[in-house]
Amino acid sequence: PGWLRRLCGQLLSERLMRPNGVQAVVRGIMEGTGGGTGAEAAAVDWRKCDTVAKILASCPQQCLSLEDYYRLVCPQILDLLHIQDKLTARQFQRVATTTLLTMAKEHPQLAEKHLLQPMLAPLLRC
Numbered sequence: 001p002g003w004l005r006r007l008c009g010q011l012l013s014e015r016l017m018r019p020n021g022v023q024a025v026v027r028g029i030m031e032g033t034g035g036g037t038g039a040e041a042a043a044v045d046w047r048k049c050d051t052v053a054k055i056l057a058s059c060p061q062q063c064l065s066l067e068d069y070y071r072l073v074c075p076q077i078l079d080l081l082h083i084q085d086k087l088t089a090r091q092f093q094r095v096a097t098t099t100l101l102t103m104a105k106e107h108p109q110l111a112e113k114h115l116l117q118p119m120l121a122p123l124l125r126c
Contacts, residue, residue, distance in 0.1 A: 013060030017069070022076035023092075026052055030091050049091060053098035057106060066110060070103070074114035 015021045029052050056077060059069040080096040083089040104111040 009060065010062060012055070013062045016056070016060070017063065017072045020076065022056060022073055023080065025055075026080065026092060026095055027088075029055075030095070045091065046094070049094040050098055052095045053102055056095070056099045057102035066107065070107070070110045070114040074103075074111075075118070078115065078119060 012025065016025055030048060056073065059066045063069040077096050077099050080092040083092045100111070100115050103115060
C-alpha cells in the first residue's frame, strides 16, 4: 500500500542522513548477498548493488535541499571504499562506485564538489 511505501521511504531517508547511516542501510540491504556461487549469484549481487546505488543517489523528499543531501551522504559514500572485510568491501565498493557514477551523471557540479574533489585531494596535494 502507498502509506507503507511512504513510511518506509521516510524511515530510510532519515537513517541515510544520520552519521554512519549509509553504511547501516547498505549492510541491511546487502545482508546475505555474496554467499552463493556461480553466475546467478553474481547477477543477483550486481542487481542488489545497482539498486542500493540508485537509492543512495536519489535525494529524499524529506531533505530540504539537494546540496544538504550531498553534503551529508557523500562523505559516507566515500567511507564505503575503506571497509576492511574482503567480502563486504567488494560489495560496498561496487555500491560506492555505482553511486558515484550515478551522482556524477545526474548532478555533476555537486558530485565534483562532494565526491570527486575529496577523493582526489591527496593526488592534487602531491
